[in-house]
Amino acid sequence: MTSRPAAPPRAYRRLSVEQRKDELLAAARRLFARHAPDAVSLDRVARTAGVSRPLVYRYFPGGKQQLYEAVLRGAAADLERCFTVGASGPLSERLAEVLDRYLTFAVEHGEGFSALLAGGSVVETSRTSAIVDGVRRAAARRVLDHLAVEQPGARLDLTVRTWITSVEAASLIWLDEGRRVPLGELRDWLVDQFIAQLVVTAGRDKETARVLRAAAALEAPGGRVDALVERTLTRMAPATLEL
Template identity: 40%
Template sequence: MASTTDNRPRRMAPEDRKQALIDSALELFGKDTPERVTMEDVAAHAEVSRALVYRYFSNIEEIYVAALRTAVDDLVARLQRQREGDLLDQLEATIGEFVSFAEERAAGYIALLRSGSVIATSETAALVDEVRHAAVAEVLARLEIADPSPFLLLTLRCWVAVCEGALLTWLQERTLAKEALVPWLSGQLVAMVAATAGHDPAVADFIAKLGRDQP
């Protein structure tokens, strides 16, 4: 008997199917602002029925939060990767990961940090704050500082805000090459910490660690 070929999509486990929908949504949010993406768009991109999407998610806001959760987990994992070289080399590699992440999801990243999305919520804001805290924690971990001074903590938080603002401008204008942006951002951290040292003697140790391998 001649065999027949079943061209229907292979059945997936529920969790795998849900993740596949989230992955499709992530790609869409990376190309367009979140409020312009619909449930129908997700279904079409994932090549499934609209009803199947609604089986896993009640609305586009729910998909957006799930997609952002996946993106945040991805970014935090990138920030925490082991690095080689001196502290500044490690810092620039970490910033490079941040810039690449923002570039991959440019439209959604811009809308989110601008708070311009009509589907932004306190939950999405909390996820963005999670990335900010992770970035500060990663710098402190690489410096082996468990108890940062208030001035140092404030400096690192302000530097993360500088990175976000610079990335928003860069993604929209692209007047600099990525290879120029990354060392500039690391230089901003060194400059900000140096300025803070004039107000907090404890920060001098931080400067010494940042500059120990520099000429």
């Protein structure tokens, strides 16, 4: 045995309360991103952060539930930032940029992302649902901003919000099935789906038709939307009119 005094638990001593809390949160974020919430115990968070279980409780008296909600709020803020892109340029390009970020986020937070959105975990509560709903609402709001619509009517609102859940559902299925389609294709498919959904709604709703025309005026000739129109028209014509 050596006569030197045992090394002090340095990390413990040198960190401020805020730093310590951030470090615990970072450890929890890593774990919740990679595993379903039910598979993340408080002990595991403590171990990953290199601290004791009582210390975790000192910073998060609500235990795992409080940690999970803190991680969730951070992830929600990150997700909401995905939807914030510049307000100029073709709508389809802006949506593609948003989706690129969103899908990258989904890949990086795979397990946790799926567990969160799929629900059914013991740590899901009306409070966590409200956080997730907040992200959906913020995403819909951003999309309406890109469409330059302040107060959407019932039909346009339904179209945008339904598309947001389509994005969510498609990305969950995509992750769950081992990403059988490349990210770029999924992104472009989701942009095309949105445009098609707007077109369908526009067939019944003047507001949506007006918004769609304004958005189409920003599209580059020969760009995404022209390519979609060409692809769908050539498919649609033989599909419904000739056969």
